Amino acid sequence: MNYEPRIVAFLCTWCSYTGADTAGIARIKSPANIRAIRVPCSGRVSPELVMRTFDQGADGVLVLGCHIGECHYDTGNHRAAKRLPILHSLMQFAGLEPERFHLDWVSASEGERFSRIATEFTEAVRALGPVSWRAAPGGWQAVAKSLQPTEEEVPMPAVDCAGKTDAIRAKAKELLTSGEVGCVIGYEVGPRNQTRPTFVYSVEEVDRLVWNPEVSNNLVSYLPVKLKPKGKEPPGKVAVVVKPCDSRAVNVLLAENQFARDQVHVIGVTCEGVCDGGGNLQVRCQTCSERTPFVYDTLIGEPPAAVHTGPTARADWLESLPPHERMEFWLSQFDRCIRCYACRQACPMCNCPECLYERDDSTFIGLGIGLNEKRTFHLGRAYHLAGRCVGCNECERACPMNIPIGLLNQKLAEEIEAAFGHRAGLAVVPSPIVTVLSGEYKDG
Amino acid sequence: MSESNTDKKHWLISQAELETWLDSIANARKLIAPRQVSGIMLYRPVAKSDEIAWHEQAPGSAHAGLPVLSVKEIFFPSTERLFTIQKTGQEILLEETFPDWETIVFGVRPCDARGVKLLDAVFLDTNPIDSFYARRRGNTTLIGLACKELGPTCFCNSVGGAPDDAHNMDIMLYETDGGYLAEAVTEKGRFLIPSGEWKETTTSPQHSTSIGQFPIPGKGKWPEHFNDEYWMKISERCISCRACAYVCPTCRCFAVRDEMLAPGEFERIRCWDACAGENYRRVAGGHKPRAEKGERLRNRFYCKFYYYPEQYGLGNTSACTGCGRCIDVCPAGVDITEVLMNLEKPV
Numbered sequence: 038m039n040y041e042p043r044i045v046a047f048l049c050t051w052c053s054y055t056g057a058d059t060a061g062i063a064r065i066k067s068p069a070n071i072r073a074i075r076v077p078c079s080g081r082v083s084p085e086l087v088m089r090t091f092d093q094g095a096d097g098v099l100v101l102g103c104h105i106g107e108c109h110y111d112t113g114n115h116r117a118a119k120r121l122p123i124l125h126s127l128m129q130f131a132g133l134e135p136e137r138f139h140l141d142w143v144s145a146s147e148g149e150r151f152s153r154i155a156t157e158f159t160e161a162v163r164a165l166g167p168v169s170w171r172a173a174p175g176g177w178q179a180v181a182k183s184l185q186p187t188e189e190e191v192p193m194p195a196v197d198c199a200g201k202t203d204a205i206r207a208k209a210k211e212l213l214t215s216g217e218v219g220c221v222i223g224y225e226v227g228p229r230n231q232t233r234p235t236f237v238y239s240v241e242e243v244d245r246l247v248w249n250p251e252v253s254n255n256l257v258s259y260l261p262v263k264l265k266p267k268g269k270e271p272p273g274k275v276a277v278v279v280k281p282c283d284s285r286a287v288n289v290l291l292a293e294n295q296f297a298r299d300q301v302h303v304i305g306v307t308c309e310g311v312c313d314g315g316g317n318l319q320v321r322c323q324t325c326s327e328r329t330p331f332v333y334d335t336l337i338g339e340p341p342a343a344v345h346t347g348p349t350a351r352a353d354w355l356e357s358l359p360p361h362e363r364m365e366f367w368l369s370q371f372d373r374c375i376r377c378y379a380c381r382q383a384c385p386m387c388n389c390p391e392c393l394y395e396r397d398d399s400t401f402i403g404l405g406i407g408l409n410e411k412r413t414f415h416l417g418r419a420y421h422l423a424g425r426c427v428g429c430n431e432c433e434r435a436c437p438m439n440i441p442i443g444l445l446n447q448k449l450a451e452e453i454e455a456a457f458g459h460r461a462g463l464a465v466v467p468s469p470i471v472t473v474l475s476g477e478y479k480d481g
Numbered sequence: 482m483s484e485s486n487t488d489k490k491h492w493l494i495s496q497a498e499l500e501t502w503l504d505s506i507a508n509a510r511k512l513i514a515p516r517q518v519s520g521i522m523l524y525r526p527v528a529k530s531d532e533i534a535w536h537e538q539a540p541g542s543a544h545a546g547l548p549v550l551s552v553k554e555i556f557f558p559s560t561e562r563l564f565t566i567q568k569t570g571q572e573i574l575l576e577e578t579f580p581d582w583e584t585i586v587f588g589v590r591p592c593d594a595r596g597v598k599l600l601d602a603v604f605l606d607t608n609p610i611d612s613f614y615a616r617r618r619g620n621t622t623l624i625g626l627a628c629k630e631l632g633p634t635c636f637c638n639s640v641g642g643a644p645d646d647a648h649n650m651d652i653m654l655y656e657t658d659g660g661y662l663a664e665a666v667t668e669k670g671r672f673l674i675p676s677g678e679w680k681e682t683t684t685s686p687q688h689s690t691s692i693g694q695f696p697i698p699g700k701g702k703w704p705e706h707f708n709d710e711y712w713m714k715i716s717e718r719c720i721s722c723r724a725c726a727y728v729c730p731t732c733r734c735f736a737v738r739d740e741m742l743a744p745g746e747f748e749r750i751r752c753w754d755a756c757a758g759e760n761y762r763r764v765a766g767g768h769k770p771r772a773e774k775g776e777r778l779r780n781r782f783y784c785k786f787y788y789y790p791e792q793y794g795l796g797n798t799s800a801c802t803g804c805g806r807c808i809d810v811c812p813a814g815v816d817i818t819e820v821l822m823n824l825e826k827p828v
Contacts, residue, residue: 229634233814234718254813258720267772373518375550375559375753379722383812395760404738406559406752435812437549437724439521 042096042162044070046155047082051109052144053101057155059148067152068159071099078102079140080113084124084420085393085401087138091128091170092409097137097162099155104142114142119456119470123423126452130355130445131416132364133170136161169361172368172408191323193250193312197338201248201306204337205278208304209243212276218302222259223278224252234259246278248337250312253319255429257286258385264296276302280311282321284330285427285462286385291332292467295388305333309341321430321443324349331463352444367412373438374411380432380442381418386425393417419445424453424468427461490671491686492679495660502675503530506585513555514587515548522548524555524586533588547632547804551730552586552593556600556617559727560752563613563737568745580617585673587624592637592804594623594649596730599800602793603733622669625650627686634805636818639693642803645686655686662686695818698825699797703787706824713775715820718813719757721774725781725807725815726755731789731800734761756780782820 048054054075060067076082079102090098100121102114121140129135139158143151209221223246225235232251236259237243256277263275279287284305291298307329310322329340355363378395381387394402394414402413419426419442426446433443453459457469494502506512507528514533516525522534534546567574597618604614627645631637637644647653651670655662662684665671726732736754739747754761757777763769771777789800801817808816 227814227816228819229808229816231814231816236717259717370519373521373523375724375727377723377727377755378758379720379724379810379812382720382722391760395758397760397763403740403750404736404752405740405750431812435720435722435724437728437810439519 040163040167042070042159042167043094044068044072044097044099044159044162045090045095046071046073046099046101047076047079047086048073049079049102049109049114050075050077052103052107053079053142053151055145056101056143056147056151059146060152061148063148065148065152067155070159070162071155078108078110078113078117080108080110080116082117082121084120085417087121087124088128088413088416089401091133091137091168092413094168094171096165096168097139097158099138099158100140101143101151101154102140104144107144116470122456123449123452123470124420127416127420127423127445127449129360130363130448131367131412132360132362134165134360136165137168169364172412190315191318193316193318194309194341196248196250196309198247198249201338202246205246205248205304205306206243208335208337209237209246209276210240212302213237213240213243217274218276219273220263221246221276221278221304222256222263223304224248224254224256248278248306250309252278252280253311253431253434255280255283255286255383255385255431257283257290258383258388258431260287260301260385261290261295261388264300271300274300274302276304278304278306279330279333280306280308280429281327281330282308282325282427282429283385284332285327286429287332288462288465289386289425289427289467290388292465302335303330303333304335304337305330307336307338307340319430319434320351321428321433325428332465351441352447355444368408370440371411371415372408374406374415374440375438376406376411376414377437379435379437380415380440383431383435384422385429385431386422386427387418393421415440415442415445419449422446423449424457424459424470425461426450489685490665490674490676491682491684492663492674492676493657493660493682493684494663494679498679499654499661500530502678503533503587505675506587506673511582511584512587513584515546522546523550524548524552524588546588546626546628547590547592547806549806549810550728551596551804551806552589552623553596553600553730553733555584555586555621556597556614557604557733557735560750561613563749563751565742566739566747566749568747580613580620582620584617584621585624586621587626589623589625589650590628590804591625591644591646591649592635592642592802593730594625595637595642595646595802596804597623598649599731599789599798599802600733602795607793622651622673623649624670624673625653625666627653627655629656631691632805634808635803636693636695636805637803638689638691639695639818640697640799640801640803643689643691645689647686653686693803695821697799697801697821698786700787700790702825703783707779707783711824712779713773715815715823716773716775716778719774719778719815720813721757721759721777722812723753723755723757724810724812726757727753728806728810730802730804730806731785756784778815782817786821 048057079100082100087098102117105114108114125138141154212218221237223235224232225245226247227233232249234254234256235245260277264271287303310318313319394417403410430443433441436442459469512527513524514527515522516527516532517534518525527533562578564575564577604611631644647664647666651667653664653666665674734754735751737751739749741747771780785800790798
């Protein structure tokens with residue numbers, strides 16, 4: 038049987054859809070494989086929509102909008118131009134063949150251009166054969182294939198824990214005594230020797246606060262709820278202990294107006310890296326060169342000289358695989374996911390009042406804990422963190438199922454940096470793909 | 482799962498004999514056992530005994546030999562299709578899907594088997610019987626493996642279990658020097674044992690008598706603490722994920738929804754849900770009965786130690802098996818034993 042690819046094309050009503058009409062009126066041949074969906078603007082084509090289209094079995098997705106500078110809404114197609122290539126690289130990283138997704142510009146008069154793009158795209162997809170994106174139902178019974186190489190172990194460097202602990206306690210005591218803050222969020226050591234978040238409200242409790250090589254949690258994730266409690270008065274100023282990566286989260290949340298700068302007292306602590314359960318540096322710290330927090334009111338510790346330029350074996354190895362093996366890798370990883378949302382809940386950037394992927398009326402994802410839903414959730418979450426993820430990698434640490442979620446975020450952080458020169462949270466600047474940058478209005 | 486009252490039979494077997502037996506089971510039936518999957522241990526189907534993770538310590542896991550998820554997922558999978566709905570014209574066709582295969586689970590730890598027993602009270606012993614659970618339960622044989630000692634976060638002996646508790650198993654294996662002592666606990670288990678090939682023995686296992694160190698507040702203690710400020714305080718670090726509930730051998734809440742498979746074709750699925758989630762039990766109009774995370778975390782403990790014994794009439798038997806998984810997985814360091822110990826202390 039001849040294989041006919043099913044191609045969904047999202048066409049901007051102002052130009053590309055009319056362009057397709059123009060092609061028809063001029064009797065220019067276009068492939069019949071295209072299922073056109075008329076949208077008000079290419080900026081309306083959300084990444085969730087594209088992913089959903091592939092989830093539903095499309096062999097290829099084509100998005101056509103007005104040429105840059107000709108958008109009916111001024112900057113709608115700028116959004117498409119910024120977001121969709123990021124989505125494209127994410128889906129490639131997850132194992133989609135790059136040829137299956139294409140973004141281009143067609144104006145109302147360019148019937149011939151529409152026909153050419155549609156034909157070229159259809160032929161490219163036809164050459165690839167049927168898509169294998171939608172995973173066959175296997176559920177928990179599918180035995181996940183282990184493909185992931187293990188990272189090299191880097192021993193944890195020595196840290197002046199006692200000095201930092203004393204300085205944190207002294208500062209907390211000062212802030213609480215003076216009444217400047219009502220609460221200090223820091224770390225304590227629990228009854229099983231586990232280092233964990235703690236909330237100190239009085240001077241008597243200050244001695245619970247510690248600093249040690251296991252201060253892993255990103256305490257910034259508690260700030261939005263703490264500072265904006267539902268149906269209650271905000272508690273006044275809150276102090277929070279941050280590592281350099283955590284401090285970037287403070288900046289991103291400030292840029293997104295989640296709280297005001299004068300609501301927090303940031304106790305920044307210099308960082309040599311954080312260790313995993315076995316006394317080695319956590320994977321995230323092996324490639325991290327940030328030693329001093331980017332935002333602080335109080336700085337504790339001397340900036341250490343040591344910069345880790347450890348291996349990025351996992352990412353390099355994954356990038357080297359052909360698409361179908363990358364897809365197999367990710368499916369075998371997502372297969373273990375139980376949708377417990379520990380990754381999302383541990384993330385300071387995941388602070389939507391209601392997650393898109395948990396809404397009862399969500400049309401982007403089902404309720405089931407199935408392979409497709411799990412992949413949609415993880416890729417969607419990674420996309421929502423593009424340009425916002427600060428690389429604290431708490432999602433990966435929180436995951437009870439050992440899924441290397443951080444790789445997705447790392448990949449998109451690299452893409453964003455390459456495309457926009459933006460690294461989340463180095464300053465109070467929002468992600469370039471959730472905003473229309475100033476200056477974009479200038480033309481036209 | 483009636484337990485035979487006749488004297489239990491015992492056999493002494495070597496590791497090789499055990500592996501041969503498991504191989505023969507795997508040839509004919511579905512064998513599920515702990516195995517290493519990308520750095521963690523999970524109950525997964527195995528085709529040969531050499532795929533089994535024998536006592537391996539999974540990295541990041543505090544327990545030797547205890548998979549991250551309990552055997553719960555075999556009887557009560559994370560997502561299960563209940564039936565399909567097909568609509569053609571005015572006709573609507575409902576078709577049930579029943580799981581039908583015979584399954585042998587090897588390497589079940591006593592805490593997990595106890596968890597199954599506690600789930601039985603909910604799904605099997607209380608009307609209406611859950612036919613999906615019942616079918617899976619009836620088709621499954623549990624081969625237990627006694628723990629030699631408690632793991633760092635284990636406290637089964639504080640909640641009425643024991644590391645070598647053979648109750649709730651069909652066959653129990655105790656490690657001995659150079660082999661195993663096998664015990665047929667139920668008729669179903671005895672039927673599975675190749676009695677002709679194994680050497681019978683009169684030795685019976687020495688059971689551990691250690692008593693746990695954590696005093697568990699009895700059912701009667703709980704009502705008076707319901708409004709304690711304590712719950713709001715201990716829940717501050719909770720991040721409201723569902724990891725604790727999903728790894729728990731006895732957390733059993735589920736959500737049901739119809740989902741579209743194709744135009745005119747739907748399925749009704751049920752999947753795990755947990756009271757830790759903010760939207761749990763949200764009603765039309767948007768009211769959330771437990772909007773505060775303190776209320777949600779409190780519910781987890783009340784469900785285990787008060788509602789469960791109250792509802793299923795088991796005296797002080799709580800719905801906690803002491804496996805310690807919730808302590809292991811909590812990203813924020815919430816510790817159930819600490820919560821229980823401090824319940825009666827003033828804040």
